[in-house]
Amino acid sequence: MLGLFVEVTAHADPVNTYFQLGVSAADFGYQEFDEQNVLLDREDGAIPGMMLEFGIDQGSVSAALRFELADGLVVYDGQTQSGTPIKTETDEKITNLQAVLRYKLKPLSQYDVMLIGGVGQRVWRRDIRATNITSSLLEVYRWQYWMLGASAPLWKSGQWSAGIDVRWLRPIQPTMSVHLVGYDDIQLDLRSRDSARIGFPIRIAAQKEWILTPYWEWWQLGRSMDKALTVNGVPTATTVHEPRSDTRIVGITFSVQL
Numbered sequence: 429m430l431g432l433f434v435e436v437t438a439h440a441d442p443v444n445t446y447f448q449l450g451v452s453a454a455d456f457g458y459q460e461f462d463e464q465n466v467l468l469d470r471e472d473g474a475i476p477g478m479m480l481e482f483g484i485d486q487g488s489v490s491a492a493l494r495f496e497l498a499d500g501l502v503v504y505d506g507q508t509q510s511g512t513p514i515k516t517e518t519d520e521k522i523t524n525l526q527a528v529l530r531y532k533l534k535p536l537s538q539y540d541v542m543l544i545g546g547v548g549q550r551v552w553r554r555d556i557r558a559t560n561i562t563s564s565l566l567e568v569y570r571w572q573y574w575m576l577g578a579s580a581p582l583w584k585s586g587q588w589s590a591g592i593d594v595r596w597l598r599p600i601q602p603t604m605s606v607h608l609v610g611y612d613d614i615q616l617d618l619r620s621r622d623s624a625r626i627g628f629p630i631r632i633a634a635q636k637e638w639i640l641t642p643y644w645e646w647w648q649l650g651r652s653m654d655k656a657l658t659v660n661g662v663p664t665a666t667t668v669h670e671p672r673s674d675t676r677i678v679g680i681t682f683s684v685q686l
Contacts, residue, residue: 441487450683469506571602619650
């Protein structure tokens with residue numbers, strides 16, 4: 429019995445850990461639409477960022493915890509509720525935390541195809557600066573999300589390789605809290621809509637592994653219900669809602685894996 433036990437454990441896959449550190453740059457584009465699909469406002473600009481990831485690999489299974497932060501200033505082009513055009517700037521701060529599980533498909537092991545699943549949490553602080561006719565406006569979006577996808581190599585030559593990583597994203601009970609001058613803070617419940625991310629990691633395995641990843645990310649959130657504003661807890665006749673929105677981010681991440 430002891431000999432059988434030793435034989436089995438001798439062939440167990442080793443456990444490897446890694447740490448990844450990187451920086452990023454992204455072209456951020458956000459748009460809001462009314463019920464007739466007319467554009468209400470938009471935000472555009474470049475946002476720098478950083479990322480940290482810690483992972484464990486064992487044979488065909490790997491798991492990782494990843495943190496991302498993006499923080500920058502973009503241009504706001506929109507209008508007041510009465511339709512007066514305004515232009516200003518918005519401070520954007522986006523944090524993203526993911527728990528990811530990857531599984532290598534054994535029937536396709538020669539192609540290194542991996543299934544990807546996980547959960548995440550995204551917090552987006554959108555601070556629209558004041559103008560000569562409007563006060564500042566701070567909106568905070570929060571949602572958890574499911575993630576499901578796959579990755580596979582596309583090309584390999586020596587120390588170089590390139591692949592594709594495709595993921596379906598589904599927000600879970602997204603909300604937006606907003607601070608309006610003269611009223612109590614309010615939280616609006618947004619509608620979940622299918623979203624996606626696609627990346628093309630390029631790797632070079634030297635003494636350390638360097639990774640360059642161009643990516644495209646798309647988030648959709650549906651219109652909230654109308655909700656009455658309150659003053660000291662007393663409802664008023666004024667109602668607000670959050671329109672349907674579409675966020676598209678084209679970016680690139682450069683990281684090193686230790």
